[in-house]
Amino acid sequence: MEGTPHAPAYESYDTAATERWAPEPDKRPGRTAFQRDRARVLHSAALRRLAGKTQVVTPGTRSYEWDASPRTRLTHSLECAQIGRELGAALGCDPDLVEAACLSHDMGHPPFGHNGEEALNEFAKDCGGFEGNAQSLRLLTRLEPKRFVPDPAGGQPVSVGLNLTRACLDAATKYPWARGDHPTDPGSVKFGAYEDDLPVFAWLRRGAPADRKCFEAQVMDWADDVAYSVHDFEDGLHAGHLDPNLLFAEPERAAIWRVAIGRYVPADTEPEELREALDRLMEEDWWPHGYDGSAVAQARLKDATSQLVGRFCLAAEGATREAYGSGRLTRYGAELVVPREARNECAVLKAVADLYVMQRDEQERLRADQRIVLAELAEALSARAPEGLDPQFRAIFDAAPDDRARKRAVIDQIACLTDAAARSLHARLTRRGRHTGG
Structure with missing residues (x-):
């Protein structure tokens, strides 16, 4: 049966591919390492939050009175996973591995889609920038609460995120280089890891050819x-x-x-x-x-x-x-x-x-409003930090060694917000709201 420990696809992967950053026993023997990865991604809060994040049209808007809401980052990720699982299986990949990578590849995207990504990149220009794919790696390996390990310095336990296998993290990495290290275009805004996430990035890329995607x-x-491409075309046609x-x-x-x-x-x-x-x-x-x-x-x-x-x-x-x-x-x-x-x-x-x-035109007006919301939210949250931060991010802020790391903690919280949560927090911190465009 597809996906069992003895399936030929799974047996094509060596122990390096199934290794985890923090070794741990399997609580349910009989599952493959990649089935565990898929389960962890499916049960994560980060995946659920994608239901409230923009894909193309803002969640909650309707094309017709009777129509269902447009696709979100979550529905896109589910559709991507179905396509990737079948294509990967046809070519000999482990289907659970490919599905887990497809489900998790957009987890780091902030509220308001690529528009929000650009706004946060501007805010983060003095602390390493912001990139949705690098944020996905950070979320999978640090921010999503699942596994903790002892702090070597004797402090509080350290999060290792979902603690996915090397092969799964590698499969979810679209841009296998750090900021400024693009193999042919050093000025590219696309990259896969922030500076302070380079240790785990180097671990997951161990043995991989430089700059080559698995x-x-x-x-x-x-x-x-x-x-x-297919579903955005479908949505555009269906919405008139x-x-x-x-x-x-x-x-x-x-x-x-x-x-x-x-x-x-x-x-x-x-x-x-x-x-x-x-x-x-x-x-x-x-x-x-x-x-x-x-x-x-x-x-x-x-x-x-x-x-x-x-x-x-x-x-x-x-x-x-x-x-x-x-x-x-x-x-x-x-x-x-x-x-x-x-x-x-x-x-x-x-x-x-x-x-x-x-x-x-109405989409551009909405995007302009969204950029203002995120810019004002980032400034307001930074001015009040650590007050105003959720407990998880307040702890990261308090433990940060410098201002760059403290600013990154603020960005981490904003990136986790849904579109609606970003607007709500913005209204609360600035004592005013902005139209939703819906």
Whole structure:
């Protein structure tokens, strides 16, 4: 049975892959180390909080009176996990390992999505910056209360977070370098570890080729791309922000290429490549032409979503198998191969959602308001610290050796907040609230 201790996939991993930062016995013999990882992530408070964090549209807003709320970071993570688990299993990865990585990859994202990430990065510019992926590692290895170890100096017990296996932490690491250490772009804002988290980062990367993502992290990364490109497109269409007939118009298409090139595809990509990618999708029988919100149209849209996910996953699976054969592909034994055509099709969907959903005027007004909320909240909380901090973060603040570390404790608390909690705390500390935009 898939996921049991004797499953061939699990047996492909050595003891270094299943090692934990703090050794501990298994309370329930018979489970694999990766099943334990998956269970810890699923039961974590950090995963539950993602239900209140923005994916694209702010949680709690509605496209129609009768409609369900839009996707959140939690629903995105669940969808990413389902896609990644199946793709990973098809390629020989341990499915519990890939699922745990997919579930945890966005845990460090702050309130208000990438907009909040930018606001906190500005506030944190003098203490190492803020990056959602680095925050995820910090949360998994330090902030999420699960396992504690004795302090070598004799102080209070030290948290080791969820104490996940080396392979699981590595699989959840999209950017395996510290700030400023990008292998080709030192100015990149993307990185995977803060300076004071480098010891555990070095531990989880022990034996890994420099700057190279493990195979499971590559599967997670592609599952992430597939999930948000397809589902953001679906949400935009379902909410009425996108008229599919516009995709036939050349002026609209030119705008899509401008959004995509340099952001979702390399800067040297020719618009013709993207035109061909969109045409390939629109020529499929299942493409949701003429979407009008009716029950039949909704069913066709759901089928299109399934077709797109399958198309992108099968493209990667087929190309990777062609390159590496039929064996089990794990850790650093292979690279995930995604055909350029599939990447272009995925990028076009991202650009469509970006142009018609994220770039709407009301969304920009809401994002401007969110940046003000986080900036004012960060200043107010810093001015009152340690009062105002939750007990967990107050203890981190009190134990901090310098002002940089104390500021990081404030940032840690803000990053853990949901959108609604950030607005509520902001209103309480500043004695005034701001509109929600909902």
